[in-house]
Amino acid sequence: MHGLGELEAAVMNVLWQEHPLKVRDVLDRLETGKKLAYTTVMTVLDNLHRKGWVTRELEGKAYRYEPAFSRAEAAARTVRDVLVSSGDPEAVLMHFAQSATERESELLRRALPKKKRSSAS
Structure with a gap:
């Protein structure tokens, strides 16, 4: 995901599959090929909490974490960031289309709202 490091993205992938989770649960599910x-x-x-990607709730002495938004919402935010940072969002959208x-x-x-047609047209 845009704006996330490799390990942050791996943690988010775990949380998008199952949540809420404690740190130990995330650690046990992470598949990075490295011992962490x-x-x-x-x-x-x-x-991730500081950046607004996850929310957390204290349960006993440990936090339970969950994504602040869905994977699809995160991807849409990434697309929005690309459009804004491109300098020419119209050209980017045209190339994509x-x-x-x-x-x-x-x-x-189907996703774009249909314009209401006035009877005066």
Whole structure:
């Protein structure tokens, strides 16, 4: 995901699959190919909380974490960031529209609100 480091993205992937989870639960489910320390995962979750990617609730002495928004919402935010940072959102959208599959084009047509036609037209 845009704006996330590799380990942050891996933690978010775990939370999008199952939540809420404690640090230990996230650590046990992470598949990074590396042995990670509990404190490393705790720090990553704290950073994700500070950045607004996760919410947390204290349960006993430990926090339970869950995503602040869905994977689809995160992807949409990434697209929005790309459009804003491109300097020419119209050109980016036009290139995307030209490269969209038939299925993607149909989904976009259904998602865009239909303009009300006035009887005066």
